[in-house]
Amino acid sequence: MKLNLKIWRQENNKSKGKLRDYEISDITPDMSFLEMIAVLNEELINRNEDPIAFDHDCREGICGSCSMFINGQAHGPDRLVTTCQLHMRKFNDGDTIFIEPFRAKPFPVIKDLVVDRSAFDRIQHAGGYISVNTSGNTQDANAIPVEKKDADKAFDAATCIGCAACVATCKNASAMLFVSAKVSQYSLLPQGKVEATDRVLNMVKQMDEEGFGNCTNTGACEVECPKGISLDNIARLNREFLKAKYKSR
């Protein structure tokens, strides 16, 4: 395949960025999207030009670092996959592809397609930990009964990989889907109940301090989330937050 790429180039978060045109050929349908960028980067390096900076780590859809906007969609046109799991068979010979970083105020561009998502780390740190007796008498986790339906919901919430597609897609740059997944994965389990009040209050406070917008029930986050995190989690987050506010009065 031969493709026309329009890629966002930006030196750092102080400089102004712009879309630059690149032509690339000999791309096969079996290549992943990141492999396609790697082919372009090899050409750029051979021409003594600066390669495109992009984030990646696992290339297996589990680390959440390969975040980019492709033709106006977070992680591109495929459903329930991250950019590293997107393949060039989703595109046609001669296509023009726009490639941009995830855009949200709390995620400043570091370079080109790489953004600083440490705001998510700070929200998770604010959530803290769960109390586990590690004195040598740790209870076997299987000895604590958990209803199957709760275990399934907690597991589904725990599949959030922190990629930030939900924020980048949301017109308000809201982080509610991410935070709701992190709150839900603990609030549904007995082990997560001890610190539940502090956890939800601290995470929501940190989310607000980082400058994320509020949720207006648009639902774009759920549609673009590569892990299919459900909006039900946002409803649960709201309930947990109200409960915690009432308790802490």
Ligand code: SF4
């Ligand atoms: S909720 Fe989905 S889109 Fe948002 S960070 Fe988690 S995995 Fe990514």
Ligand code: FES
């Ligand atoms: S590189 Fe880890 S999810 Fe894509």
